[in-house]
Amino acid sequence: MVIVLLVFLILFSGCSCDIQDDPKHFRVLSYNVQNLFDAQLDGGEYPEYQDAKNWTDRSYRMRLTTLSTMLLSDRIGFPDAIILEEVEGLSVVQDLLSLHLGRKGYRWYAVAKGSDAAISVAIISRHPITSSLVHGSDGIRPVLQATIATQAGDICLFALHAKSQIGDGSELRLALAKAVGSAAQKHASSAVLLCGDFNEDPTSIWSTESGQPALVDMSHPDAGVYQNAGSLGLVGSSQQLSPALYYCPYLDQAWTSSVSGSCNWDGQWHRYDQILCNNKLFDGMGWEYESFTIQNLPSLCSSDGRPYAWNLNTLQGVSDHFPVLMTLKRR
Template identity: 25%
Template sequence: MNKIKLKSPFLRLACRLQILALSFVFLFFSCGTSQKENSGKESLKVVNWNLQTFFDASFDGNEYSEYRNEKSGWSKERYEERLDRLASVIKELDADLFVMEELEKEEQIQDIANRLSGTFDFAKLYTHGFFAKTEGSSIGCAILSRYSLEGISVHTIDFRNGKKQPSMRPIIQFSLTKNKSKLTLFVNHWKSKSGGAEESEIWRKRQEKLLVRLMQKVKGKDKAVLALGDFNKDIWEFDISESDAQDSQNGERKTNIMLHGEEKFAVYSPWILEDGNCVTQGSYWYKNFWERIDHFFAAGNIRLTDFKAECSGEWAYEDGHPKRYQLWNGKGYSDHLPISCTVIF
């Protein structure tokens, strides 16, 4: 375990940065955060955003081909510009927990956090972070949190029977506690449909099976569980189920999605409305149609409110479509919209 000193201004906050020498690359840093005592259930605002191939300024040869040298148009200046834009969005959305897909390295968490640190409102600081990707992969997943990240573990698939396994992102499992309420989360970035939707579905099914097994281990009537991320699978491609499990607190919210593992596992998706239709605004605009491939799946003693695909900020056009990042001119943000919700647990 190696210690790395964070550059100013984090030295004033007495944070720690550690990298764990495992088969994945990890990042974790922490410092004290004040929590306001509340009675009853707690709530957190959570945002998930696929950042669209957000590489850093170094050319290591592991990037996607279009980013591998300065002839592509990618540069330190372009990287700094994207960092500034990302920090601006994070500040505007003001979530307690911000989860991101398609970052390249753990050092980028520090770069982002440095840009978010210019405030004397310590309740707004993101004082905890984490990054993971599989060895040899170009991109991974990252977390920024205002609350301590507990019990972090990373789970991956190692399939050696039959078809050759492509590079896939792991599932990050962690918990956070606000006062005495605990929330367990699973960050996902499932296999894309590149190479064909049908051909790649076998790998998404294996990732679904792994997620179900992990969620089943922690779910109980008193537990609050949330899976989130880019699943590369539209909500209508999941098993839409009849509502069959009521929220233990108010008796109103019911599950509407059945995930498949060794056993079926009922969860709730806020994309599906009570009338059986889905939220009109999707999170990914593809071939002139909205796709809803970024998800929150809730299970156990938990309720999701205020769900939306965030489409009214500088990262979206007036018609709500995402401003895709364009390498040739350095403009744009991402081809996904952020999704957000309030988690009550």
């Protein structure tokens, strides 16, 4: 069962916003913020956050300030839409907006959380969210869909957080891929972005020897078999796109980055955090893909260049992931 928490509010309508709208660009940021819980004990939190001595209101507000400082950084460029993974729920998003982001024009938001989950996914926007849905089924995490209205046409966002690589989560990741793929196909005539922490590299098919990956690089000889069985088909060139395939910047030979991945486990970089585009973002009309970057800002890096992971014991750090940013341009 999925608990659906969907709220579309215009906050602080009397407050001024000093961010100038850029009608020629639309920026989407996706960020796994690593277990951002509020200070209210509800019983569903991870055990380490249920000890009031370790996790206090002061610590919580400090994390909100740290996160909002990054989100409102000039170097990020004030994204039009922000997708967050690993926030506890509705209260965290409301606090983030009321204390920090609302004054910069972020007024619309949606949150989805599983009934037995400790964390949720959220979409925050500076533009009206005109509709929303939650997709999923028992056993998998919910996929949050939100349609954002712009002058150049609607943009349909899907926010997700797939099961981690800890344990045997391959079937759950595949089930989630099937759910988001099926839902996205119903909006094939719109600009569609699949955003979040997929917990799987787009090239995983080349390194796995068993099981079916949730994401499949279509240059692999067996890619068609996996795609027909439910995997999301990915390509690195707009020339290869079709309504059933998604452009993945990581697979684009022309794409470059100063960092090898968005997260690092045991000394190995991974590209789990992704924003995937459908073919409507390459048809020469409305919104078009322009760029994709991993935002490894100095404030988000540890001394060795890896993400400066949040540490509950020391109350230091930010997140064990870097945010990723996609920019669309208006034709």
